[in-house]
Amino acid sequence: MTKPSKRIRAITGEGSDGWDLFYRAKDLIRQGVPVVELTIGEHDVRTDPAILDAMREAARAGATGYASIPGIPELRAAVAERVERVTGVATGPANVIVTPGGQAALYAAHQLVGDPGDRALHVDPYYPTYPGTIRAAGLVPVAVPARAEAGFEPVEADLMAAPEARSLLVNSPNNPTGVVYGEATLAGIARVAVARDLWVISDEVYDSQIWEGRHLSVRAWPGMAERCLVVGSLSKSHAMTGSRLGWIVGPAEAVELLWDLSTVSNYGIPGFIQEAGVFALAQGAAYEAGIAEPFRRRRGITQGVLAGQDVVRAAPQRGAMYALLDVRATGLTGEGFALRLLEEERIAVLPGESFGLASAGHVRVAMTVEDRAYEDALRRLVRLAGRIAAQRAHFPAELG
Amino acid sequence: MTKPSKRIRAITGEGSDGWDLFYRAKDLIRQGVPVVELTIGEHDVRTDPAILDAMREAARAGATGYASIPGIPELRAAVAERVERVTGVATGPANVIVTPGGQAALYAAHQLVGDPGDRALHVDPYYPTYPGTIRAAGLVPVAVPARAEAGFEPVEADLMAAPEARSLLVNSPNNPTGVVYGEATLAGIARVAVARDLWVISDEVYDSQIWEGRHLSVRAWPGMAERCLVVGSLSKSHAMTGSRLGWIVGPAEAVELLWDLSTVSNYGIPGFIQEAGVFALAQGAAYEAGIAEPFRRRRGITQGVLAGQDVVRAAPQRGAMYALLDVRATGLTGEGFALRLLEEERIAVLPGESFGLASAGHVRVAMTVEDRAYEDALRRLVRLAGRIAAQRAHFPAELG
Structure with missing residues (x-):
């Protein structure tokens, strides 16, 4: 290939962007392993058929x-x-x-x-x-x-x-x-x-x-x-x-x-x-509130699951379809914890490190599966963090 | 407004790009003046309903x-x-x-x-x-x-x-x-x-x-x-x-x-x-040939209308949905001729100058109206060019 521009080569920057984990999860899914996918900010509902009908009408009418x-x-x-x-x-x-x-x-x-x-x-x-x-x-x-x-x-x-x-x-x-x-x-x-x-x-x-x-x-x-x-x-x-x-x-x-x-x-x-x-x-606004409603419910579920334990803490969760969870009490990086969560619990989340330095030691959970599956995954995440933190308390020299 | 970048201000370059004529034609049309629109490279057929059906199916199926x-x-x-x-x-x-x-x-x-x-x-x-x-x-x-x-x-x-x-x-x-x-x-x-x-x-x-x-x-x-x-x-x-x-x-x-x-x-x-x-x-290829067919016919019409006169000459018209017509025999620029064509005949074409220096003294005709309207417009274009060229021959001092 003839030499490409410097700028296009520079887009991705240096080093891993943590999406390795995302692709690893996709690989497991392709192999038939059941993975709870909480990586991508995409609704678990599809675009409303009424909106698709409007699109169809416009296209048929000549747009x-x-x-x-x-x-x-x-x-x-x-x-x-x-x-x-x-x-x-x-x-x-x-x-x-x-x-x-x-x-x-x-x-x-x-x-x-x-x-x-x-x-x-x-x-x-x-x-x-x-x-x-x-x-x-x-x-x-x-x-x-x-x-x-x-x-x-x-x-x-x-x-x-x-x-x-x-x-x-x-x-x-x-x-x-x-x-x-x-x-x-x-x-x-x-x-x-x-x-x-x-x-x-x-x-x-x-x-x-x-x-x-x-x-x-x-x-x-x-x-x-x-x-x-x-x-x-x-x-x-x-x-x-x-x-x-x-x-x-x-x-x-x-x-x-x-x-x-x-x-x-x-x-x-x-x-x-x-x-x-x-x-x-x-x-109108009521429609938008309806689209947001599942995330509102799951934000409530998140708060409920996290209450009564102090290993995993959520960032102030006032909006958006994510929970950013502080897992530093496990002694692991966000990436280290996300990898163990994928390997041991078959739950895919993204490491906080993918989102910058300030969210290191966290994982981002997209609240994008149905409520019971979401609650179950979150409980397993918290339990895993609890186990790791407890082991760390017993063997601080090796793991600290 | 806070100062924008130099590069975004530089996109349009200097001077008229000849699209003035395009907007002038649009204005006339809005005023209810019937204008034959031969400026834009867009088919006079819409997207095939079968393609729109495939789009609809894909969307309904979840894409x-x-x-x-x-x-x-x-x-x-x-x-x-x-x-x-x-x-x-x-x-x-x-x-x-x-x-x-x-x-x-x-x-x-x-x-x-x-x-x-x-x-x-x-x-x-x-x-x-x-x-x-x-x-x-x-x-x-x-x-x-x-x-x-x-x-x-x-x-x-x-x-x-x-x-x-x-x-x-x-x-x-x-x-x-x-x-x-x-x-x-x-x-x-x-x-x-x-x-x-x-x-x-x-x-x-x-x-x-x-x-x-x-x-x-x-x-x-x-x-x-x-x-x-x-x-x-x-x-x-x-x-x-x-x-x-x-x-x-x-x-x-x-x-x-x-x-x-x-x-x-x-x-x-x-x-x-x-x-x-x-x-x-x-x-497949036969379908694409069908989409191209109206332009093939109108290219034939173009060659027919131009035969038997030597005021307007077409560039070698071997492909694409346009005829680039040399109107230099009128003594006008492409822009000057296009303006008279719009004012006197209510036919909108683009000046060659909009496409660079090498096509100055030409006009670009998009072959994008149905055959008879296209042929009629082209005949009127040729007649106008003939009249202007003839006047120029009689009054070379004023117009040359």
Whole structure:
């Protein structure tokens, strides 16, 4: 092969990203071994047949040609309305560009905020594609820790002290921690962004999954509308992961520039999928609550199973479809514990190390199997952690 | 708005891109003025209901979750098989990555071949997104002329003399000219690529629309399989423009790198669309010939209308759904002629200047309305050109 570019070779970064475990679990499943799969953030329900019917109708009615590149007007309007309802910030169709999924939105946003070689901050723990997304956009990712001791929320002083950069990527409700940023945290982020003239890219794809308090968007703080790009998607809120339908909400001038980028990077999104998106959004907030309901129940199950023992502790679980569990009492890394959980209990979870340094010694559990199987798996996880911790207490020299 | 990146502001380049005319036509249509629309390369038939049925079936059967990022195995295999059949080059699934359309494939390919600041060559005339696609990927576009006098095929000496670069983008069958590159041209491209260690990005999205001779892929020439990325799509061959389903075929190592890029730039393509693509490709070559047939007929109509006059001449029209017409005998630019055609005859075509310097003084006619309307529009175009040329002959001083 002729020599490829440096940047494409640099996307994956160095070392294991912990997805080895994910592929190991897949291998076991392929061999017929029954594994409880709690690795991927995907609903255990499929996309609603009513949404698929709307897609079918749109396609049969002729929405099979090139669609308007920034998104069909009805979808831009529906997204603007939802964002305004959820965040309280005035938002019009000119503030919205439709993207082929939330991941594409994160990638496009980073191309807007900086030029090759510029730094881009992101909070740690983070969704594992973040650093690669930033590198693929030619920027240099710099992690800012949101430490377990601070409840996994980023601290203003850390943000202020981070190296010179063009942007800060935040994510609340957070994957993998389940933390929902509070007012003080968001106010701090906004102050830092204004003081340092940073763009804020706010990944809010879990905004419909809130178990405590309410979703707040950093875009609502003073001075933020002009420097904030909110990333959203129908994947999590409407169980439409496979439809690849997302958006960026930001200043109208930014949307114009992102339109130029979409013209050359995707030339628009299928019109029939966009019309299905309009239908999905028209179902309103109660519908979204219904899609989130199984995770709300399983979050309750999680809290119940963890009560009455103190080996495994959950990160503040206020939103999103995950439980981030602290297994440091076992003396193992998150990866070490996840491997034993897979080998001994046939339960697949992801090591916290896959999500950054700040979540080391944790494992992320996706609450994505039906309630009883979920509860059973979680009980077995806790028992395994208890056994390992007890052995460690008896043989501290060997295992400590 | 906080300051955006230089690169995103640079995508559109300077000056008018001639799409003004396109938007002017759209305005007239909105006002209720009947305009014959011959600007866009989109079929006058919609996507086959049988393909939409296959999509519906796949979605109802559960293909609504995250799909394999490089493409589902069945689609990668079907694309490999088609490419091998059409080009004669051994191709396996590992040589194929699925993309959200041909435009996304062009964009991804340029990110693989070079780093920011590197030069990327492309042939002129060109599809209007090419320079912006290259700029958005951080590269510097350099046009290499394929002159009207050389039948709009690039000449080896020009390619050899072009500035130092990482890649060369070619497109045969060609938009806007309708030229299909011959063996000598492709051999020359291959020699230059090997001699200069260039990647060749070969946009072959019109490979099913051949009116004379046969489609040849530059990937078939010696030394090319390791340095060639072929861009394909179902848009033109299967009237699926709105499904946004394309691919890149290249060395397996390149596909691995493009997989990394897809993970962060799109996270996969809807599985139900991919399954519709598998169904579409299974219809075989005869089906594709059927989709191409209306353009074959209209190419015949074009040749008939142009015969017996010598004011308007067509570029060698051996493939693709366009006629590139030389209107220099009118003394007008392509843009000037297209404007008069829109104002006086209510026929919308695109100026050759929108496609580069080498097609100045031409207009591109998309053969995308039903045969009789097409023939009538073309006759009126020829008559208008004749009138303008005749006036010019009488009043050369004023108009020459």
